[in-house]
Amino acid sequence: DTGVSQDPRHKITKRGQNVTFRCDPISEHNRLYWYRQTLGQGPEFLTYFQNEAQLEKSRLLSDRFSAERPKGSFSTLEIQRTEQGDSAMYLCASSSRYYEQYFGPGTRLTVT
Amino acid sequence: SQQGEEDPQALSIQEGENATMNCSYKTSINNLQWYRQNSGRGLVHLILIRSNEREKHSGRLRVTLDTSKKSSSLLITASRAADTASYFCATEEVTSGSRLTFGEGTQLTVNP
Numbered sequence: 001d002t003g004v005s006q007d008p009r010h011k012i013t014k015r016g017q018n019v020t021f022r023c024d025p026i027s028e029h030n031r032l033y034w035y036r037q038t039l040g041q042g043p044e045f046l047t048y049f050q051n052e053a054q055l056e057k058s059r060l061l062s063d064r065f066s067a068e069r070p071k072g073s074f075s076t077l078e079i080q081r082t083e084q085g086d087s088a089m090y091l092c093a094s095s096s097r098y099y100e101q102y103f104g105p106g107t108r109l110t111v112t
Numbered sequence: 113s114q115q116g117e118e119d120p121q122a123l124s125i126q127e128g129e130n131a132t133m134n135c136s137y138k139t140s141i142n143n144l145q146w147y148r149q150n151s152g153r154g155l156v157h158l159i160l161i162r163s164n165e166r167e168k169h170s171g172r173l174r175v176t177l178d179t180s181k182k183s184s185s186l187l188i189t190a191s192r193a194a195d196t197a198s199y200f201c202a203t204e205e206v207t208s209g210s211r212l213t214f215g216e217g218t219q220l221t222v223n224p
Binding site: 031033035040041042043044045048055056058091093095097099100101102103104105106 | 145153155156160211212
């Protein structure tokens with residue numbers, strides 16, 4: 001039984017560069033979520049997919065952020081023109097409807 | 113925005129003692145979930161309690177839910193040094209689809 005995986009685990013980038021993260025959910029889960037967590041805070045919701053449809057986006061998700069889930073399997077989160085304020089842990093989770101969300105190990109982004 | 117508010121923000125106890133953490137929330141929920149996070153790592157799901165449930169047990173964990181007071185508590189019995197972590201409550205609100213709203217967490221330190 002494989003859990004949620006995320007790649008890369010760490011990413012250091014210079015301000016202004018674009019970055020892309022990948023999340024592979026638990027295979028039988030049709031829902032996939034992205035959250036962002038900064039130091040000392042709880043995770044904050046960014047967006048979620050049911051199968052390939054993006055059903056909700058947070059106001060935190062500015063137009064520099066885009067997420068996709070082609071074919072309802074893995075998902076990617078892209079941040080364009082990164083800013084220092086984007087430095088955070090980006091967490092992915094998956095679930096079946098009405099059940100608990102299982103989180104991946106996260107991608108830690110540092111923007112210098 | 114953070115709906116859940118954990119109390120206390122930090123808790124330090126001796127191994128073998130019980131630890132109780134509380135969570136309050138503001139709106140009607142479908143369920144409430146507790147997670148554990150070791151320093152700088154991903155979230156581990158501990159327990160989910162639905163809005164029509166009042167108490168659940170899992171090993172050394174006991175969770176209660178009082179929807180009239182919009183509060184929940186997590187009790188860890190016979191604590192171990194390995195329980196040292198941050199603990200978060202997260203609510204799935206009735207009006208928010210399936211996204212989770214997290215509190216800021218309780219930092220538990222169990223001293224050997």
